[in-house]
Amino acid sequence: MRILIVEDEQGIAAFLKQGLxxxxxxxxxxxxxxxxxxxxxxxxxxxxxxxxxxxxxxxIEICRQFRKEFPTTxxxxxxxxxxxxxxxxxxxxxxxxxxxxxxxxxEILERIKVxxxxxMGEHSLFTLGIITLNTxxxxxxxxxxxxxxxxxxxxxxxxxxxxxxxxxxxxxxxESVWDIHFEYNSGVIDVYINALRKKLSLSDEENYIQTxxxxxxxxxxx
Amino acid sequence: MRILIVEDEQGIAAFLKQGLxxxxxxxxxxxxxxxxxxxxxxxxxxxxxxxxxxxxxxxIEICRQFRKEFPTTxxxxxxxxxxxxxxxxxxxxxxxxxxxxxxxxxEILERIKVxxxxxMGEHSLFTLGIITLNTxxxxxxxxxxxxxxxxxxxxxxxxxxxxxxxxxxxxxxxESVWDIHFEYNSGVIDVYINALRKKLSLSDEENYIQTxxxxxxxxxxx
DNA sequence: TTGGAATTTTAAGCATTTCTTAAGATTCAT
DNA sequence: ATGAATCTTAAGAAATGCTTAAAATTCCAA
Numbered sequence: 164m165r166i167l168i169v170e171d172e173q174g175i176a177a178f179l180k181q182g183l184x185x186x187x188x189x190x191x192x193x194x195x196x197x198x199x200x201x202x203x204x205x206x207x208x209x210x211x212x213x214x215x216x217x218x219x220x221x222x223i224e225i226c227r228q229f230r231k232e233f234p235t236t237x238x239x240x241x242x243x244x245x246x247x248x249x250x251x252x253x254x255x256x257x258x259x260x261x262x263x264x265x266x267x268x269x270e271i272l273e274r275i276k277v278x279x280x281x282x283m284g285e286h287s288l289f290t291l292g293i294i295t296l297n298t299x300x301x302x303x304x305x306x307x308x309x310x311x312x313x314x315x316x317x318x319x320x321x322x323x324x325x326x327x328x329x330x331x332x333x334x335x336x337x338e339s340v341w342d343i344h345f346e347y348n349s350g351v352i353d354v355y356i357n358a359l360r361k362k363l364s365l366s367d368e369e370n371y372i373q374t375x376x377x378x379x380x381x382x383x384x385x
Numbered sequence: 386m387r388i389l390i391v392e393d394e395q396g397i398a399a400f401l402k403q404g405l406x407x408x409x410x411x412x413x414x415x416x417x418x419x420x421x422x423x424x425x426x427x428x429x430x431x432x433x434x435x436x437x438x439x440x441x442x443x444x445i446e447i448c449r450q451f452r453k454e455f456p457t458t459x460x461x462x463x464x465x466x467x468x469x470x471x472x473x474x475x476x477x478x479x480x481x482x483x484x485x486x487x488x489x490x491x492e493i494l495e496r497i498k499v500x501x502x503x504x505m506g507e508h509s510l511f512t513l514g515i516i517t518l519n520t521x522x523x524x525x526x527x528x529x530x531x532x533x534x535x536x537x538x539x540x541x542x543x544x545x546x547x548x549x550x551x552x553x554x555x556x557x558x559x560e561s562v563w564d565i566h567f568e569y570n571s572g573v574i575d576v577y578i579n580a581l582r583k584k585l586s587l588s589d590e591e592n593y594i595q596t597x598x599x600x601x602x603x604x605x606x607x
Numbered sequence: 608t609t610g611g612a613a614t615t616t617t618a619a620g621c622a623t624t625t626c627t628t629a630a631g632a633t634t635c636a637t
Numbered sequence: 638a639t640g641a642a643t644c645t646t647a648a649g650a651a652a653t654g655c656t657t658a659a660a661a662t663t664c665c666a667a
Binding site: 313314315316349350351354355376377 | 617618623624
């Protein structure tokens with residue numbers, strides 16, 4: 164994945180370039196507006212990071228012209244402005260997201276990944292110990308034995324495995340798997356966890372799905 | 386961190402409260418404008434979530450009056466309006482951000498964290514000597530050994546570690562961890578401190594949680 | 608469209624863990 | 638030595654999770 168950074172502050176540009184290269188992106192940097200736009204229009208990039216204030220040509224202007232040619236390539240603004248109305252103005256010019264300076268690297272990495280997700284394609288094979296989950300074929304195996312899961316069971320297991328090693332809070336699960344965005348007070352999650360454990364017939368040594376009381380569940384390889 | 390939600394729709398308020406409490410915020414809810422403003426002006430909150438349209442007093446009005454007293458405490462609007470000019474009008478009244486309904490919990494959590502970052506410190510990882518506390522995964526380690534803590538134990542340890550090096554008064558602890566705002570007269574804190582010390586099995590050299598007689602406790606790296 | 612099967616959700620009783628209280632033991636400062 | 642504060646323990650109360658079964662819904666084929 165190729166990233167173009169248009170940023171006149173040397174320090175920030177270098178910091179981003181290094182960090183993103185470590186994440187195995189290919190990164191180019193332009194330090195002022197005109198060359199930035201020229202590079203952007205070359206069409207070689209999968210995503211643009213634009214500084215708001217630039218010598219030569221403003222980030223907004225670059226974004227606007229870039230959008231005419233590449234309507235789908237994501238653009239993220241780096242902005243020192245903290246007044247939201249100007250940022251909104253930026254979003255109207257066609258940007259997909261914005262990040263306020265000073266930002267943390269993890270934050271920007273996360274946003275980049277979100278924007279690139281459709282393009283990067285996702286892994287389709289996930290594992291949890293002896294269990295394999297294939298999102299492409301919608302199959303789950305325990306060792307060589309195929310386990311038949313329903314839609315919801317599969318979705319729940321997928322969510323847990325994607326977040327392997329992290330505690331999954333009930334509220335997040337209900338949001339991601341059930342798409343419920345208001346108060347929930349039913350035991351659906353419990354019922355499905357129960358079903359999963361049963362179908363996967365997890366012995367004590369294979370206790371991959373653990374309960375975190377008062378919080379949720381965690382999938383981990385013991 | 387203490388959050389005040391002023392929102393008249395029961396469902397939304399409850400959903401937010403629950404989710405945010407799981408993220409170990411202390412959450413209070415007001416369901417109409419006047420009581421909302423009164424609570425807000427008590428000055429006990431680190432951030433305000435205001436519904437746009439409220440019975441009694443509009444969110445904008447609350448924001449405006451609140452801003453006079455607390456110029457720096459962040460305010461986020463929850464709004465069903467999606468016309469930009471009205472939102473801008475809201476932002477002019479002093480809000481820091483706004484979120485359109487219907488929103489995803491993760492979205493609002495992210496915005497809250499952005500606003501509170503200067504106050505909270507950026508990390509979800511806290512340390513106290515050899516002890517590590519991860520608010521993201523709700524896990525605690527002593528060295529490489531994972532320590533299983535209950536909700537309250539975790540909340541208490543988190544409070545102490547966040548205030549590492551500062552004396553934590555009992556009244557503050559009971560407010561932040563138990564959300565009790567009147568006079569405290571039970572020994573709950575002691576019991577939990579005891580549980581923590583036991584579970585963390587602190588030797589004499591690792592006496593990270595010390596008693597300040599007559600005042601409270603302090604967490605420090607010896 | 609309709610009937611039946613599969614899936615999803617709700618609900619209720621039971622089991623377990625966590626929380627709170629209270630009381631006696633211990634420590635600390637004067 | 639004394640009284641106040643804190644520590645420790647244990648037991649009952651409350652909350653949370655598990656399990657099961659039945660009700661509701663969806664899906665699919667006739």
